[in-house]
Amino acid sequence: MEQASLAFFQNFYTNVSLYVVAEPGAVLPDAQPVPVAVAVPEAAAPVAAPPLPPLAPPAAAVAVPAGPPPAPARPATPPAAPIPIPGKLPSLASLPLKAAPAPPPMTPPAAAPVVPAPPVAPVPAAAPPQRTAPPLTETPYSTLGSNPNGLVILVRMDAVRFQRLPKNVFLNKLLMAIRLIMEDVVLINVESHLPVALSTLRRKLAAKQVIGFGKNLLDVAVYKTQLYEPVLLVNDVAYLPAAEIELLEEDNSRKKLLWQAMQRMFLA
Known part of the structure; x- marks a missing residue:
């Protein structure tokens, strides 16, 4: 074996x-075995074969071609992209060119529907302001005296005192200082907190000089005068405002201011 x-x-x-x-x-x-001599190279040393397992029956030999098999054809591959260097931007030449997509067609915006404006209601004309007080031409007043061309003296007091006013000592002395007497004047008592209208007095009186003892007595002189300062009003009417007669009787300083104003108005 x-x-x-x-x-x-x-x-x-x-x-x-x-x-x-x-x-x-x-x-x-x-009847004798014949040995066959085989040439063995001298340099080759006998190789001791290791013990082998029992051999299987030899398989059929497979025919192997003499030369190495031809390498299969490889598909052509595109050249590899260059390896990017860290810290360096890729070149634009190495980037593949792509066609920019065509912009979508511009469609005009739809016109907004025209909504008719609602009809505007006409604004009613502003009504004239309602007067909460009667006109100044209707301000009530009472008079004493009958000289239409004389001096007009305006006061505001109760009816009893007004009836006694022609006998007032202070008022008579004041008239004497300008060479007048009580019969030369017309006394008017304003019976309201509102002033009397000058136009109302002018319909009955033609006097050109007026003295007012008190505040807010004549409509055209309310905002244009100050005490003891004679002024010239409409229609060349001279007006002198002064304090109430009761205050003048007890205050000599006011009497002095009044006398200086009367000299400028009557004696100048």
């Missing part, structure tokens, strides 16, 4: 039979 294994391997590696194993029962010529 060892001889048969050795003969098989030597034949497998060198394709030369070193030993011929005689089959059982076969008789060689001359």
